[in-house]
Amino acid sequence: MTVVRLALSVVLALLVAACGSTDPAAETSPSAPASAESGVAGVERSTIVARTCRPGSEQPLGDDRRAFAAVAGRGATAFRAPGGKRLARFAAENVNRFPTVFGVLAKRVDERCRATWYRVQLPLRPNGATGWVRATEVELAPVTTRIVVDLSERRVTLFDGGRVVHSARAAIGSAATPTPTGRYYVNQRLVPRDRGGPFGPGAIGISAFSPVLTGWAQGGPVAIHGTNRPGLVGQAISNGCIRVANDDLLALWDHAVAGTPVVIRS
Numbered sequence: 001m002t003v004v005r006l007a008l009s010v011v012l013a014l015l016v017a018a019c020g021s022t023d024p025a026a027e028t029s030p031s032a033p034a035s036a037e038s039g040v041a042g043v044e045r046s047t048i049v050a051r052t053c054r055p056g057s058e059q060p061l062g063d064d065r066r067a068f069a070a071v072a073g074r075g076a077t078a079f080r081a082p083g084g085k086r087l088a089r090f091a092a093e094n095v096n097r098f099p100t101v102f103g104v105l106a107k108r109v110d111e112r113c114r115a116t117w118y119r120v121q122l123p124l125r126p127n128g129a130t131g132w133v134r135a136t137e138v139e140l141a142p143v144t145t146r147i148v149v150d151l152s153e154r155r156v157t158l159f160d161g162g163r164v165v166h167s168a169r170a171a172i173g174s175a176a177t178p179t180p181t182g183r184y185y186v187n188q189r190l191v192p193r194d195r196g197g198p199f200g201p202g203a204i205g206i207s208a209f210s211p212v213l214t215g216w217a218q219g220g221p222v223a224i225h226g227t228n229r230p231g232l233v234g235q236a237i238s239n240g241c242i243r244v245a246n247d248d249l250l251a252l253w254d255h256a257v258a259g260t261p262v263v264i265r266s
Contacts, residue, residue: 053113060106061118062261064146065162068104069185069259070120070138075100078131082108082117087131088124095218096188096205101258103185103207104140105130123187123207125219127180145255147186147224149242149264151179154234156224156244158252165255168248170224171233173240177212179264180222180240184208186260189253200226200246202253206262210240224256225249 053059061068070076078087090100102120110116115135122129146159149170157167173179188205195201203225210220224242226249227233233245244252 051113052111053109055111056108058106058108058119061104064159065144067143067146067185067259067261069141069143069257070102070104070118070133071141071258072100072102072133072138074137076102076133076137078102078120078122078133080131082132084132087129088122094123094188096190098188098190098205099258101141101185101187102133102138103187103259103261107135108132121183121185121207123221125209125214127184127208127211128182141257141259143257143259143261145257145260147252147256147260147262149179149224149262151181151264151266154236156242156248156252158255160255166248166251168244168252169234171227171235171237171243173210173238174236177210177239179238179242180208180211181264181266182208184222184262184264186256186258186262189256189258195226196228198228199223200228200249202226202249204249204252204256208262208264213239224252224262 072090073092075090075092077089079085080087092100094100102122104118104120106119107115108117117132118135118138119130119132122131144161148157151172154170154172155167156170158165184207186204187207190203190205192199203223205221205223208222210216210222213220220240222240224244226246227243230245233243
């Protein structure tokens with residue numbers, strides 16, 4: 001087993017383009033560089049199991065207690081189906097220089113039950129996009145954490161191994177710029193240089209995009225982040241991102257490694 005540990009320079013200004021408030025002065029993108037925080041769990045390669053499977057069969061992976069991230073250390077190509085039409089090519093790092101990671105949903109196996117393909121969540125529009133990547137192009141990392149965002153309660157809850165670890169009040173998207181519902185995953189974690197700015201001490205990027213702000217930088221990605229306006233926490237005020245108090249962001253940060261499943265429900 002190997003451990004991915006990375007400390008990379010990025011520009012946060014382009015990451016959380018969809019995170020602003022309906023008040024234009026509330027959240028402007030910081031222009032100072034930031035760093036991509038190491039947040040990829042320990043990577044493990046698939047092992048051969050002494051049993052037989054139906055070649056080409058699909059087996060689901062993960063449950064509420066354990067999920068898997070697929071780390072593309074040398075980049076990977078996503079396809080609509082195994083061996084089918086190409087969807088997208090991903091470099092080893094994304095535009096923010098964070099390692100490319102996918103959330104794993106299932107595997108396709110050979111007659112010896114070895115994974116040949118993985119069906120994965122993709123950080124692409126439309127929200128909830130999935131594709132297939134070759135097993136030889138990624139390494140699996142087990143993830144025991146899960147995040148649930150309840151929009152009606154305006155609350156973020158973090159689970160680890162099925163247990164509640166932390167729960168926090170949150171600001172969510174406004175009626176005009178709503179936070180998208182669906183099933184996503186943590187695809188990057190970024191630290192702004194100005195930790196007293198509009199993103200607070202950090203931003204946990206997820207594989208969702210604003211449903212309305214399609215012209216924003218990087219397509220309007222969504223994140224869970226801190227804030228320099230804690231009085232607005234609990235309101236429907238943002239451009240789609242989920243804001244929490246800075247102390248709550250730090251509590252979430254300690255557990256929300258890349259690949260953590262994120263469920264946003266109404």
